[in-house]
């Protein structure tokens with residue numbers, strides 16, 4: 001049998017590394033292999049590799065009870081996955097979180113582009129180094145292999161000036177201190193799903209809640225992003241697992257002036273010690289918090305839900321109305337409780353859930369009498385990247 005051509009997609013996150021291989025010659029881009037390394041940087045690293053039919057091929061807890069850094073995880077995943085690849089890799093697509101003002105579409109990742117993207121690290125310290133590390137290591141081993149970067153920021157690139165601008169001096173705006181928005185590959189995938197999954201709202205005004213490790217909201221009008229809750233960095237907007245979201249800038253001044261916190265301590269605090277972790281004092285993980293019978297865990301979840309609901313109302317104003325809501329990503333797809341808590345705040349908008357459908361994580365979870373539909377749509381950033389890579393490769397440059 002002739003060897004298959006594979007498109008490999010790498011989504012290197014702050015605490016996870018996901019790799020998926022797609023059949024490049026199949027018009028439906030079927031998945032051939034999937035590797036997920038979770039718990040990187042924690043004492044519970046876990047690597048699972050499965051085939052296209054979701055059969056587990058490898059399931060390991062490497063160096064149990066010992067933390068693994070991103071480089072070690074990458075090497076281990078590459079060593080385990082490479083012999084199992086069911087074909088020849090013809091291109092690699094990467095999720096790159098920050099594209100800054102310049103990168104508004106997929107691009108070949110050569111050394112020159114890598115330098116420009118590395119310069120954006122201060123704007124995404126949690127993500128950018130992890131995103132770029134696998135690109136460099138593949139470039140060293142297979143310099144001939146096309147590697148294509150797909151950006152979280154790109155889907156938001158044509159926001160209106162009033163959306164993009166921060167109320168700070170223009171010189172800062174000109175040097176790139178502006179609102180970009182993130183999770184764009186996820187929102188683009190959801191926008192592409194709406195015509196089939198929720199055709200009644202696809203051409204309307206929809207707020208999508210991407211609630212995962214990082215949380216954000218996107219205002220979609222006719223499938224295009226017109227605003228987002230995230231801004232200059234992935235610290236803005238909603239509270240997240242360990243990030244605070246929107247924060248009174250006076251708190252930062254207080255920390256610098258009164259607590260004498262320097263840049264590194266500030267980064268550690270803002271990216272790792274805030275959000276649900278700080279609110280609960282227990283965990284940044286909604287699944288862990290949901291399993292606890294603990295007032296602090298309840299407080300943290302109720303807090304997140306209130307802020308998600310307030311964010312949805314704000315974006316409904318930006319849209320001039322609201323035709324529907326979509327929940328997606330780890331929490332949005334799996335936490336019936338978080339969805340119920342959020343939608344309870346939105347009763348004034350005529351939103352009501354069907355509790356049974358919500359518990360089942362059904363595609364439509366709103367009650368028949370709800371004035372606006374509420375959907376749960378699983379996101380698929382990897383597939384979105386694979387589609388971009390295929391289009392990129394078939395377009396003359």
Ligand SMILES: Nc1ncnc2c1ncn2[C@@H]1O[C@H](COP(=O)(O)OP(=O)(O)O)[C@@H](O)[C@H]1O
Nearest residue numbers: 016212213214285286287288329330331334335
């Ligand atoms: N069954 C579940 N119930 C509640 N929360 C869940 C469930 N599965 C995943 N989550 C939550 O989703 C979040 C991770 O989301 P995910 O989109 O996978 O993150 P990442 O940004 O790392 O891709 C965690 O808070 C996790 O607890």
Ligand SMILES: CC(=O)OP(=O)(O)O
Nearest residue numbers: 182183212213214234
């Ligand atoms: C941009 C961002 O916050 O991404 P993630 O949810 O993967 O952390």
Ligand SMILES: [Mg+2]
Nearest residue numbers: 013212213214
């Ligand atoms: Mg994510």
